Amino acid sequence: MSNHLPLEIVEEILHRLPVKSIVKCTSVCKAWNSLITRQTFIYDHLNRTIQAPNHNSSLFFQFRKRRSPNDPPSLHQEETYSLYSINQQTDQFSVERFPLSHLFEPYRYTLFVGACNGLVCSADHSPLESATTIIWNPSLRKYIVLPKPITTCKDIWRGRYYLVRNVDPKYDVFFGFGFDSRNNDYKVVRLMNDRSTQDTPHVEVYSLASHIWRSISVTVPQFFLCNRQWYRPWLSSLFLNGTFHWIVCRYIEGGSGMYYKFILSFDVIQETFRELTLPQQQSNEKAVISRLLPVEGSHSLAVVNHVNMRRRNQRVFCIWVMKDYGITNSWTEIFRLDSGLYGGILAVLALTNSGKVVLILNGGAIVLVDPIKESVEPVGLAKMSEFFVSSFVESLLLLNKEPDVLSF
């Protein structure tokens, strides 16, 4: 028997390596290089990763420092993109950080849009021509800059309000990022609406395969974005089951100014909008904040309601899961956490596939809590007060897409 392993066995071994080690192996020899950079290898690798989520999943975080109106404007705002990988055997987190703000225009507010199959989309949520949107692969440190969208407004001075808050005075711009399994394509959907009118937002879709934006004519349910002042998790979308989800608001008819929240969804294949009802608390409980909750390696839609208990002067986090996707009756409250626990819970960030919950506590500690055993494990510290979280798997996508794809 020869000492050389046949390539089919080498391929089997390579598939069991972490992405960084696979990339390292592209420089072993030409045969390995062409094996790894083949599209079929990249897709096979992704499919294996998705099919064994217990071994490969992690959580992706973006933390941002909240700016106050008194802060001096700084060129690049403090922000961190971090990948927290969970080791299933030990529940240990390993953290990797990614400085990205240099890829965006100064003074812009760069936000996590979404993550899908190892790719992350970040955008600066500005309606201006100079706005930047990128798709990047944290495992490979590669990115592609998207072309300019079709509908933008001219770069004119938009006031101190814009500088400090990074909120455009006239327009809301927000995005979704996900995978179209029918066309084997990654898509970004961008909605831009004029806040002063109730007009239908302008909707554009970018396709990674064609690398162009196109406007689509589609019926959009009437809605407005929730509280835009500070805390904007609703600007990023949650992608699962081929659908983007955002929590939005709508005024109750009659002009009382009262509004309710619901989930706006967009089907990435059909390119149509739908609505889903949020889980309803009991009449003596008022949901103050509702947030879509990423569930690591899962296809379940989950929501956390931060609830005021009217009678007992108490706040709790109620965690809900939609057992059958799309069926409103299947919303089930799986557990609740008193917000006074562990020295005060600031927010519920995500659920892990081992049934634990990731929390951020007052003071910035990120902890992993087992709601049944009531065990608490510290994970890290985030001195940032805005955060975006997504389920994440490593992939080799963008590996062989030179020269459009750049490295950072």
Next chain:
Amino acid sequence: MSSSVEAITVLSSDGDEFKITVSAAKLSKPLNWMLEDVCFSDDCDEVPTIEVNSKTLVKVIEYCEKHAPRANSGASDSDAEELKKWDIEFMKMDVKDILFHILMAANYLHMEGLYDLACQTAADLMKGMTVSQIRKIFHIKNDFSSEEQEQLRRQHPGCSFD
């Protein structure tokens, strides 16, 4: 094949004779086919040859004998846990010397469990290795020019090649 046969004799590629129990041989599809096709009784002259060298075949048979009871009957969780520990000990072997031979044997004998275990062991070993260490254990000659190598490094600044 007579059902009274409990062990069969096979020849390694070096011509040594090995005994393997029928239940253990069932872990390999080709061996299983042989069981059905070939006469293994004592008065049969034909001894099938397995294209695996003696040193490797010893290990493959050891693996089969250990895993056979569980594969044939199913086992409790504690057994599975014990077997996992045994696998880890079993795989503590010299890569160049024997692991690659085990890989090829497991592939040739269609032994899914052993193949998976050996691939994972090889992958775990490679994780901490430099490119030149990987070339060395796989007996691969570097066929990149230094310019090409430099270009690869530039293409993947996020990855360490050393």
